[in-house]
Amino acid sequence: VSFAQLEVELNKAGFATEGGSLFINxxxxxxxxxxxxxxxxxxxxxxxxxxxxxVPCTINADGTDLFVGHQFIGGHPAWGIGRQIIGGMNNKQVIYDVLQREIIDSIATPDAIPNADGDISLSPNGQWFVNGFSLQGKNYYTIVRLTDGQWVRTAGFNKGAYQGDIRIDPAPRWNRQSNQILVPGITENGTRQLFIITIN
Structure with a gap:
């Protein structure tokens, strides 16, 4: 699919680009x-x-069935199970089904996840969810056990004075065993390092 085709489909769906240069994110x-x-x-x-x-879009891996104009979910979306994608909407962590084209569920509460637009990740086994958000110079992580909704929040990880393109986003990443999360931060000696959060 070319950018020219994307622009045609955007216009068909009522999203005028007003001459702005298109890019994918x-x-x-x-x-x-x-x-x-x-x-x-x-x-x-x-x-x-x-x-x-x-504008949120989907396309099959073989380039067919381009769909332009899914219901907008914000933040830093991540795929859930099957054709469900997780993102933020109205201060809630929501699950959107791309086939039904609607919100079908939510994860935890705003008390557990104060920033649903934060960096998120679902564990490989689909049983754990993590949301990372920044507050007062530190990154925090809410870890939710999806089987029963129980959650815990980590202590803050110092992200230092880095801003702009070299900033330290929360960016949580699961290991393949679904029991550890890799996160960035600044150590006590001021160096930029990776930390491991282990779930017992």
Whole structure:
């Protein structure tokens, strides 16, 4: 699919790009390797004063069945199980089904997850979920056991004074055994390192 085709489909769906340069953001393969979720964007270039375009789309791995204009979910989405994708909406961590094209469930509560637009990740076995968010110079992680909704929040990890392109995002990543999470931070001696959160 070309950018020219994307622009045609955007216009058909009522998303005018107003001449902004298109680009793709947050490209995510689902766990079965059959479907790709992405945002097509325009209007992010420096000095551009028009309306920004930010539209969720899906396409099959073989390039067929492009769909432009899914219900918008924000944050940093991550695939759930099958054709479900997890993201943020109205301060809630929601699960969106790309086939039904609707929100079908949510994860935890705003008390557990104060920033549903944070960096998120579902464990490989689908039983654990982590949301990482920043507050007052530190990254915190809420870990949710999906079988019963129980959750815990870590202590804060110092992210230092890094900002912009070299900032330290929460960016949690599971190991394949679904019992450890890799996260970044600053150590007591001021060096930038990776830390491991272990679930017992």
């Amino acid at each position: 947050h490209t995510l393969w689902n766990r079965d390797g059959e479907l790709v979720f992405f945002y097509v964007r325009a209007g992010w270039q420096a000095g551009y004063r028009g309306k920004r375009t930010n």
